[in-house]
Amino acid sequence: MKICRTIVLLLMTAPTFWSCGGSPTTPSTTAQLPFAVETVSMRYFHEPADTINVPQQEAFNAWALERLAVVVPQKVEYRKYFSRDAMAKYTGRGNTNAFAEPERFVFHTIWPTAA
Numbered sequence: 001m002k003i004c005r006t007i008v009l010l011l012m013t014a015p016t017f018w019s020c021g022g023s024p025t026t027p028s029t030t031a032q033l034p035f036a037v038e039t040v041s042m043r044y045f046h047e048p049a050d051t052i053n054v055p056q057q058e059a060f061n062a063w064a065l066e067r068l069a070v071v072v073p074q075k076v077e078y079r080k081y082f083s084r085d086a087m088a089k090y091t092g093r094g095n096t097n098a099f100a101e102p103e104r105f106v107f108h109t110i111w112p113t114a115a
Helices: 002-012 054-068 084-091
Strands: 035-038 042-046 076-081 098-101 106-110
Touching (some): 042 054, 084 106
Antiparallel strands (some): 098 106
């Protein structure tokens, strides 16, 4: 089941470019990524002045879960950042484009929003 959960989290970040890095560090206690939207299955967080196309993300999530025949036992948190520097500011980890914390049902991605 843990493998399926990890695969789902990885698939949910499929558009992101992955890179290698060490294990995640403790998130910063000074900077909190703002909460944006909550749906039946997800909690979305992003930086001020950023957006997430929630209907598109929800459609992809539903497709991936159905395709993999997996049921996620709790809400998943999607945390989106503009850059590696921004991700480092909030998480302490800026050496990658994305990483997951499967035990917490959280995944982090950078995804610059076009101006």
